[in-house]
Amino acid sequence: MRARIGEYTARATESIRSEPGVRESVTGATLAFDRKRRNAYADIDSDHWRHWAEAVKNHTLTHLDDYLTQAEERLEANGAHVHWAADAAEARDIVTTIADDGLVATAVKGKSMLTEEIDLNPALEAAGIEVLETDLGEYILQLLDEPPSHILGPAIHKSLQQVRDLFADRLGSAPDGDPDTLAQAARRVLRDAFIHAEMGITGGNFLVAETGTVALIENEGNIRLTTSLPRVHVALVGIEKLLPRMTDLAGFLQLTARAATGQPIGCFVSLIQGPASQPGDDGPEEVHVILVDNGRTDVLAHPHAWEALRCLRCGACLNACPVYRQTGGHAYGYVYSGPIGSVLDPGLLGLHEAMPLPFASSLCGACFDACPVRIPIPELLLEWRREAQEQGLTPWKERAALAGLASVATRPGLYRLAGRIGARLGGTGAARALPMLGEWARDRALPRPSRRTFRELWREGIE
Amino acid sequence: MSAARAGSRERILERVARAAAGRERTAHPGNLGTRVAADPVAWFVKVFTSQGGEVVEGEGTLSAGEWLTGFLRGLDNKVTGVAVGADVPAELRPQLPVVAAAHAGAGISVAWAAVAETGSLILPSTGTRAVQLLPPVHIVWVPEGRVFARLEEALWELRDELPSAIGLHSAPSKSADIGQTVVTGVHGPGRCIAVLA
Ligand code: SF4
Numbered sequence A: 001m002r003a004r005i006g007e008y009t010a011r012a013t014e015s016i017r018s019e020p021g022v023r024e025s026v027t028g029a030t031l032a033f034d035r036k037r038r039n040a041y042a043d044i045d046s047d048h049w050r051h052w053a054e055a056v057k058n059h060t061l062t063h064l065d066d067y068l069t070q071a072e073e074r075l076e077a078n079g080a081h082v083h084w085a086a087d088a089a090e091a092r093d094i095v096t097t098i099a100d101d102g103l104v105a106t107a108v109k110g111k112s113m114l115t116e117e118i119d120l121n122p123a124l125e126a127a128g129i130e131v132l133e134t135d136l137g138e139y140i141l142q143l144l145d146e147p148p149s150h151i152l153g154p155a156i157h158k159s160l161q162q163v164r165d166l167f168a169d170r171l172g173s174a175p176d177g178d179p180d181t182l183a184q185a186a187r188r189v190l191r192d193a194f195i196h197a198e199m200g201i202t203g204g205n206f207l208v209a210e211t212g213t214v215a216l217i218e219n220e221g222n223i224r225l226t227t228s229l230p231r232v233h234v235a236l237v238g239i240e241k242l243l244p245r246m247t248d249l250a251g252f253l254q255l256t257a258r259a260a261t262g263q264p265i266g267c268f269v270s271l272i273q274g275p276a277s278q279p280g281d282d283g284p285e286e287v288h289v290i291l292v293d294n295g296r297t298d299v300l301a302h303p304h305a306w307e308a309l310r311c312l313r314c315g316a317c318l319n320a321c322p323v324y325r326q327t328g329g330h331a332y333g334y335v336y337s338g339p340i341g342s343v344l345d346p347g348l349l350g351l352h353e354a355m356p357l358p359f360a361s362s363l364c365g366a367c368f369d370a371c372p373v374r375i376p377i378p379e380l381l382l383e384w385r386r387e388a389q390e391q392g393l394t395p396w397k398e399r400a401a402l403a404g405l406a407s408v409a410t411r412p413g414l415y416r417l418a419g420r421i422g423a424r425l426g427g428t429g430a431a432r433a434l435p436m437l438g439e440w441a442r443d444r445a446l447p448r449p450s451r452r453t454f455r456e457l458w459r460e461g462i463e
Numbered sequence B: 001m002s003a004a005r006a007g008s009r010e011r012i013l014e015r016v017a018r019a020a021a022g023r024e025r026t027a028h029p030g031n032l033g034t035r036v037a038a039d040p041v042a043w044f045v046k047v048f049t050s051q052g053g054e055v056v057e058g059e060g061t062l063s064a065g066e067w068l069t070g071f072l073r074g075l076d077n078k079v080t081g082v083a084v085g086a087d088v089p090a091e092l093r094p095q096l097p098v099v100a101a102a103h104a105g106a107g108i109s110v111a112w113a114a115v116a117e118t119g120s121l122i123l124p125s126t127g128t129r130a131v132q133l134l135p136p137v138h139i140v141w142v143p144e145g146r147v148f149a150r151l152e153e154a155l156w157e158l159r160d161e162l163p164s165a166i167g168l169h170s171a172p173s174k175s176a177d178i179g180q181t182v183v184t185g186v187h188g189p190g191r192c193i194a195v196l197a
Helices: A006-016 A020-040 A046-059 A064-077 A088-101 A113-117 A118-128 A135-144 A160-170 A179-196 A223-227 A244-261 A296-301 A305-310 A316-320 A340-349 A366-370 A377-392 A395-409 A412-425 A429-433 A435-441 A454-460 B008-020 B040-050 B064-073 B129-134 B151-161
Strands: A081-085 A105-109 A130-133 A199-202 A204-210 A213-218 A232-238 A266-270 A286-290 B054-057 B082-084 B106-110 B114-115 B120-124 B138-144 B163-169 B191-196
Touching: A006 A020, A020 A244, A020 A316, A046 A064, A046 A244, A046 A305, A046 B040, A064 A081, A064 A286, A081 A088, A081 B008, A088 A118, A088 A199, A088 A232, A088 A286, A105 A179, A105 A223, A113 A118, A113 A232, A118 A130, A130 A135, A130 A179, A135 A160, A135 A412, A160 A179, A179 A223, A199 A223, A199 A395, A204 A244, A213 A223, A213 A244, A223 A232, A223 A266, A223 B129, A223 B163, A244 B151, A286 A316, A296 A305, A296 A340, A296 B008, A305 A340, A305 A377, A305 B163, A340 A366, A340 A377, A366 A377, B040 B054, B040 B114, B040 B191, B064 B138, B082 B129, B106 B129, B114 B151, B120 B138, B120 B151, B129 B138, B129 B163
Parallel strands: A081 A286, A105 A130, A105 A199, A199 A232, A232 A286, B054 B191, B082 B106, B106 B138, B138 B191
Antiparallel strands: A204 A213, A213 A266, A266 B163, B114 B120, B120 B163
């Protein structure tokens, strides 16, 4: 995915000004996710679980070469093909070559941030292969030709009415259909694709070294179908996704689900060791696992940012973030948005490419409290800010303006004050009246502040 | 067959090793050790049903196959044709016409085991994956004495006899991608019924 992070300030402004529905949808969804996450943490000794998960990931990342080669050995012994891709172009070439060799006309896909990162769909389409996203949210976005805006709920920025209009137009469903009817309309199209596709493409939540197991978590069943019915399965897995042992996986499957959606485990988990090779075994004839670097070894080499590679892509930090909630993910301009995007993108893309994300935060710490692997996001943000300043990367005015936005997003009192003054002055007068916000808000409308703080809303469980 | 550039594997591994070179290599913390409840079956029923799964217990006087036939006929969707996993023993099959999974009113599988703490049914690929996924109702036999308290124990035992794939089914198929409203039966089965043998 081409990064458009440099436009963050302008895109955030545009989103707030001309798409008030986005803020409403994103706030509703993230508050609901976050409430469920907090309840699910309360059910377990979450401190103990999170410290344990942090330690397993740190152990893995400091022994990563050993675990990568062990996983490769196990997968090959299981009959899977293992490929290594240094960058996005190489990963795309590997997938298109596999598709070519397998005479693939149609591919079905499970939700995968990594395939967004490497821009896989356009490459497959250019090779003449029809690609269908099968996660319901991703399917909606594919019809709209939009990127995902949240790791877990890619289409949370869309309202029911927007989906109604889209499906009425593209699938011929009733213009006033309820979510059930709309889901059934998508199911009919995708069911047919599952049965006829020659290739299934997924990411991988984890790769267990000792058994060569690719683990995938989901709720819809589309990933199980994607990895079960087509003749060829291709899993693209970031090299940081390793876990040493199957027993580790037991903890991580549960912790990821609790952090992401508050469930004890995803409705469906696929554990894939290889192709169906024994008599009586059912599944794809070919399984390919592509181990992708694409900047991860740069992150690993960074003295601080390497900790971001523990990330499970659960989305809990996005849900907890008052700044993310204002705009949703698109403003961030890259596949990884919100707090984790702000610390990971500078490592993956280079700090210059990822400016001004490290400044788009109030450092309130809610992301760290939510993170199941205790990534010290606020500390990493400060580290990137320090490096950016050292390299003279942002004009101080924009830095101050973003700090101002982040700060008022976190403190509705200040925000309301700005709003009240604004009501009297009209338009963006209030923001201009606040010294920190003036630069940012010139010619821009600010969103209506909530009457209560986000922490109050959490406490009251209002979605 | 691969389009990978020559040397990518070595270069990635070399970069990984170099990145970690100056860093303290920390130890593995051991097992997580989640908590255990006294009765795994009751615990399984509680967690599985809390996520939308259903649990029934086969009744004593009938054979398992006869009981299942009656149960299927009584379902809302009035099952007339079923799809049955390749590994389901004859005595656990209903007396109903067998049809392709894509057209069946229900799919019948047998679990390798169930797990209490996550409310999961462990389905090996030696069953039939289409049967586990395509029909609107999925009925899963759980053999007696095969409910593990914890997922860690189940995966530990599975480790040495892994088939090519495993599915853990812990609830019906769900999505909240449209207007944040939960709908069931999106792609996979809308009902998942565990039968405790
Ligand atoms: S940084 Fe932590 S909370 Fe955020 S997505 Fe990654 S694992 Fe989840």
